[in-house]
Amino acid sequence: MSNTLNEDNTPDLKVDEASISPIERRNSLEKHLQERPDVQDLKSRNILLDTNAAPALQAKQHELDRQKQSDNLKKQLEKRPEREELIERNILPDSSAAPALQATQRSLDKNMRADSLEQKIQQRPKPNELVKEGILEADEDPLKDQA
Template identity: 70%
Template sequence: MSAIDETPLSASPHERRNSLEKHLQTRPDMQDLKNRHILLNTSVAPSLQAAQLELDRQRASDNLKKSLEKRPERDELVERNILPASTAAPALQANARELERHMLADNLEHKIQNRPEPDELITQGILTEDEDPRSA
C-alpha cells in the first residue's frame, strides 16, 4: 500500500504535481485491484454489476446448501472411523484416547501375567502334548 501524500496544500503547484505523478506511477494496476476485490469485473455493464454480484453470492450459497445436504451423518462417519466415537469435548479427546490405550495395555499385561501354564492347558484338554510350546 502506498503512503499517504502529506504534501502541504500551500506547496507550489509544481511540487504537488510531482507528488501526484510519483503516486500515480506506483499505484496498482486494474487487474491487481480486481484480484483484491477492490474493483468489480468491468466486463459487465455497471448497472448490472450489483445483480451479477448477488447472483454469484446466491450460487455459492446454493452450492453450499447442496453440499451440506449430501454430507454424511455423524454416525456414518464414526462407523467409517473418520470421527471418533467419543462424546468428550474435542480438547479432551486426545487425553481420552491416551487413557484408553493405557487401559488396554494394562488389561493385556494383566491377562499375560495371569495366563495358565501349558501343563494346565494340557490337563484341561485345550492343548495336546504335541502342541506344548516348551517342546518346540
C-alpha cells in the same frame, strides 16, 4: 499545522496557509500515479471486481455469485452423511464426552488397552508348559535353542 497548547490545555491548531507551488503539486501527483498499483494487482487483492459486466449490473452479478455459492453449499450439506453413519464408519469417535474431554478420554482408553495387553502377556503360558499340554511339539520350543 502546528500544535501548541492553549491556557486550558486544548490544542491550538493553526492551518499552514502556505500554498504548494503548482510544479511541486504536479511532481507529487506524477510520483503517486507512477506508484499506483496496476489493475491486475487490484483485482487479485479484491479491490476491483474482476468482471466484464456493465457497472450497473455488477452488484446484481455479485449477488448472483453469492447466491450460487450459497446454493452449492446447501447441496453439499444435504449430501453430508449423518453423525451416526460417520460413527459406524469409524470417522467420528463414538463418545458421549464433551469435546474438550475427548482427547483425555482417548488417552485413557489407549493406556487402559496397553495395561490390559501387558497383563495378558505376563499371564501367558511359558513355552515348556505348552509343550507339556501338547500345544507345541518338543522341537518347536523356542527356549530350547537358547539353552
